[in-house]
Amino acid sequence: MSIVKNWLECVRAYSIPITVMSWAVIFAYGVKMGGNIWLGLLAGLGIELAHLATNLVDDYLDYKIILRDRNFHNTVQKGKCRLICQNIISHKQIGIAIIILCSLASLIGITLFFLSGPHVWWLMAIGAAAVLFYQKCSLIGCSELAVGIVYGPLMFEGTYYVMTGNFSLEVLILSLVSVMFSEQFLYTHTVLDYDGDMVSHKKTLACRIGDKNKALILLAIFFDIGFLSLIALTLMSHNRLYLAGFITLPYIVWLFKELLQFNADKTVIPRINKLNFPLDNWTQVVKDGAESFYFRLLLSRNIMMYMSIILIAAIVLE
Secondary structure, X not given: OHHHHHHHHHOOHHHHHHHHHHHHHXXXXXXXXXXXXXXXXXXXXXXXXXXXXXXXXXXXXXXXXXXXXXXXHHHOOOXXXXXXXXXXXXXXXXXXXXXXXXXXXXXXXXXXXXXXXXXXXXXHHHHXXXXXXXXXXXXXXXXXXXXXXXXXXXXXXXXXXXXXXOOOHHHHHHHHHHHHHHHHHHHHHHHHOHHHHHHOOOOOHHHHHOOOOOHHHHHHHHHHHHHXXXXXXXXXXXXXXXXXXXXXXXXXXXXXXXXXXXXXXXXXOOOOOHHHOOOOOHHHHXXXXXXXXXXXXXXXXXXXXXXXXXXXXXXXXX
């Protein structure tokens, strides 16, 4: 069990709900439109394998920066590459795991090509490029763009295609709602990582803005686009249940307050209550002294999960 727990930490298991919940939205929509359930499930597995591989690639390359740049090691969040740094999981094992995950994802893609149609090839090509070059994209401030494409139109239209053999404008709008809430999670991560990224010369969007508090303006824009897309989706589908997504607004306000506090003092420990759950692996987080960082990150993650649950409910209950 300890081996499983270590690998779950290494692949950043706290981020798994981001992919699973996003995929679940389009899966529910595909099922409602009469799509093939088994092909949708297979596509979801391939997407998650690619996501986990991306997380490992990021740590695999960041560990190399830690080895050559002590300043980066001193400024990144506590617990960064912890298992590699403590020799619990070797750098080589991470590389092998990346190869295995990418191979399995590719095998699923090939299977879907034969079962679903030729468009799977270019969907696979874009997804593979995102996995291999995500960390490089983060160095030049394009990681949000890569995630926006992969976890938005690519995943939604791709899953819908393998399930139904078609593409859809309504699916595209639905993907924009979902991906903006996924984008805010990624972007919140870069805001929290701002100091370490500046030292390691990463050119994330937050770093390019050059001010942690001003960077929150872009976070607000992500949410604005998400809610505008939600309104457009409601008008297009005539499904008013989608408007329940505005229930997440109080959590979003809370997130901004927490990020402003974190920017002012990274050592401030937040108060935990039932509204914050789930808080994954929290015992280890507290042990590492990283609760200030991960509380804000998981709050952002949970906002995305809440929106996904609302979208799924709106689709199913219509």
